[in-house]
Amino acid sequence: MIDTDQIRADTPATSRLAYLHNAGAALMPTPVVAAMKQHIDLEAEIGGYAAADRESDRLEAVYRSVAHLLNAASDEIALVENATVAWQMAFYALPFRAGDRILTAEAEYAANYVAFLQVAKRTGAVIDVVPSDAGGELDIRALERMIDNRVKLIAITWVPTNGGLVNPAAAIGKIARAHGIPYLLDACQAVGQMEVDVEAIGCDMLSATGRKFLRGPRGTGFLYVRRALLQQLEPPMIDHFAAPWISRDQYRLRDDARRFETWENNYAARLGLGAAVDYALAIGLGPIEQRCRLLADRLRSGLGAISGIRLRDLGRAPGAIVSFTLDGCEAEAMVSSAAAAGITIGVSDPSSTRIDAEVRALPVVARASPHYYNTEAEIDRLVAHVAALAPR
Structure with a gap:
């Protein structure tokens, strides 16, 4: 069982940010x-x-x-x-x-x-x-x-x-x-x-x-x-x-x-x-993997219910990187808007995985990557924020 409270206490920035950019550079513990x-x-x-x-x-x-x-x-x-x-x-x-x-x-x-x-x-x-x-x-x-x-x-x-x-x-x-x-x-x-x-x-x-x-x-x-x-x-x-x-x-x-x-x-x-x-x-890599997948699955489920969202992940059992696009909203704009709301996510450019991007005609995608120190409430904050950006 992961002691999320203790881990978040070891990660002071979690008191200020919903940090969901761990595939870029995660928050270091104290x-x-x-x-x-x-x-x-x-x-x-x-x-x-x-x-x-x-x-x-x-x-x-x-x-x-x-x-x-x-x-x-x-x-x-x-x-x-x-x-x-x-x-x-x-x-x-x-x-x-x-x-x-x-x-x-x-x-x-x-x-x-x-x-x-x-x-x-x-x-x-x-x-x-x-x-x-x-x-x-x-x-x-x-x-x-x-x-x-x-x-x-x-x-x-x-x-x-x-x-x-x-x-x-x-x-x-x-x-x-x-x-x-x-x-x-x-x-x-x-x-x-x-x-x-x-x-x-x-x-x-x-x-x-x-x-x-x-x-x-x-x-x-x-x-x-x-x-x-x-x-x-x-x-x-x-x-x-x-x-x-x-x-x-x-x-x-x-x-x-x-x-x-x-x-x-x-x-x-x-x-x-x-x-x-x-x-x-x-902590244990087994519990970490379980927690990461749980949070990522929650995020995919929440985003998938938003009109105009396209989840861009592949695989039968995807991991803790959630990629998506929103009709009418550039990925970079989503990242900037989320940052202003205290939520940190990132983007992935097609040039970083050119063959896959060309095969699937991928644009720049937004990329959220939760980790075990994140909470369900932070996942839901991102979902709610993206929902507010979606076209009516």
């Missing part, structure tokens, strides 16, 4: 803010190097916390500046040649897809988009049919940025494992709102951010790389932390996932990330 402030104060008192030395045990514990969150081993975790860096370090470590195929989904995120395009331009690799099924999820049967010996990577976004779709990550993992194909999963919008178990999913690499549903600070992210694949990957860029310089003409890559890191880091932000992970684990 333990996260305190962890960061304390380390910054320590750096100011004794210097950055000495502060890192003094807090080395707590900094090391962040790896264990992230590993626990994902059901991974701590040596399979790299801590980096953001989810994009995490994803890029994994993707660009993979070797591609002319004719190699990359399989991805219709709702793939723009940052990932432009990287596919760059590698295709450089190497002659081919990008093949797996079609969606009738429910809007990646079509597992189509994926199976598309497998051949030229497929060198399956890379998908688990929960797209533009709506509540939850792609069948574990079913994809079974196919990837059966065929021995590396599987890279963008879990940016999934981590923090649902249970994530890399063993159950079967992914070889997973990238995520701290700032979204995990409620950590901006400028934090992490990468999971399965130990069995790790030794086969050389990062696209290294420094003397990732690969110690052991003789004049030789370096040696680290044996763990920290080969994807660099020496200099924002240690205050790392401690904030660790506090955010520990906070979520203490």
